[in-house]
Amino acid sequence: MPQVCLYPKDVARLTGTGYDAGKRLLQRIRTKLRKPARAYVSIAEFCAYTSLPEAEVAAALNGTSAPANRG
Numbered sequence: 001m002p003q004v005c006l007y008p009k010d011v012a013r014l015t016g017t018g019y020d021a022g023k024r025l026l027q028r029i030r031t032k033l034r035k036p037a038r039a040y041v042s043i044a045e046f047c048a049y050t051s052l053p054e055a056e057v058a059a060a061l062n063g064t065s066a067p068a069n070r071g
């Protein structure tokens with residue numbers, strides 16, 4: 001089953017930062033979206049905030065290859 005929400009360790013791995021930086025980034029996303037402190041952050045919400053391609057993030061988290069950009 002594909003992963004839908006992000007945890008600090010996932011954010012740290014995606015951004016190349018530490019666990020604490022991943023926690024802070026998730027908290028900033030929750031604050032911007034007016035979510036409670038313990039609410040989950042979805043891949044779509046993370047990608048909208050960071051401007052990262054959703055397909056690439058999902059592929060990195062789920063261990064698959066992202067579709068190639070053909071344009």
